[in-house]
Amino acid sequence: MTQPLRYTTTRFPRPSWSTAPDPVLTHIFEFSAQATVRERGLPFAILLSHVCKYWRTVVASSRYVWCTIPVHPLRPGLTKFFLSMAGSSDSLHVCLHMNASIDHDLLLILAHAVRVKELYVLAYDKSW
Numbered sequence: 001m002t003q004p005l006r007y008t009t010t011r012f013p014r015p016s017w018s019t020a021p022d023p024v025l026t027h028i029f030e031f032s033a034q035a036t037v038r039e040r041g042l043p044f045a046i047l048l049s050h051v052c053k054y055w056r057t058v059v060a061s062s063r064y065v066w067c068t069i070p071v072h073p074l075r076p077g078l079t080k081f082f083l084s085m086a087g088s089s090d091s092l093h094v095c096l097h098m099n100a101s102i103d104h105d106l107l108l109i110l111a112h113a114v115r116v117k118e119l120y121v122l123a124y125d126k127s128w
Contacts, residue, residue, distance in 0.1 A: 025055070026062045033068040037095040037120065043070050043078070045085075063087040071105045072097040079105040083112060095120040 033044045041047075045065045049056045059065050066085035069092060072078065086092060092115045096106070109116070 022058050022061075025058050026065070029059060029062060029065045030068075033065050034093055037068045037070055037093060043075075043082070044068070045082070060085075063089050064091070067091055068093045068095075069109070070095050070097060071109060076105065079108050083108060090115045091117045093118045093120075095122065098123045 029045075029048055036044045045059055045068070048065070049059045063086050066082050067089045069079060069082040069086070071094060092112060094109055094116055096109075096119070098121060
């Protein structure tokens with residue numbers, strides 16, 4: 001007769017970087033958001049806000065993390081969310097991922113054109 005499997009839970013200490021001071025994390029997050037804006041995956045600010053409650057609080061309180069705005073045809077409505085999180089910042093970094101109609105999001109960005117510091121346009125062929 002076989003014995004039932006027993007599962008144990010091991011608690012590991014939290015890594016020190018997960019509780020770094022807010023200004024340090026904010027600086028890292030802002031730099032990383034700008035460095036990853038051209039990628040096709042989920043926006044960096046969104047990924048950060050799902051790591052843990054502490055990081056979500058830090059990201060939500062830093063409008064500059066949200067100033068790096070990926071305008072992507074597969075994520076309609078995200079542009080409006082990023083603009084609202086960025087607040088009144090006058091230093092927007094926008095990356096237009098173009099392979100389909102992004103008219104609505106493009107109009108949102110154009111309405112804030114005086115705030116745009118950098119603009120990247122990435123065009124993909126239709127097979128993407």
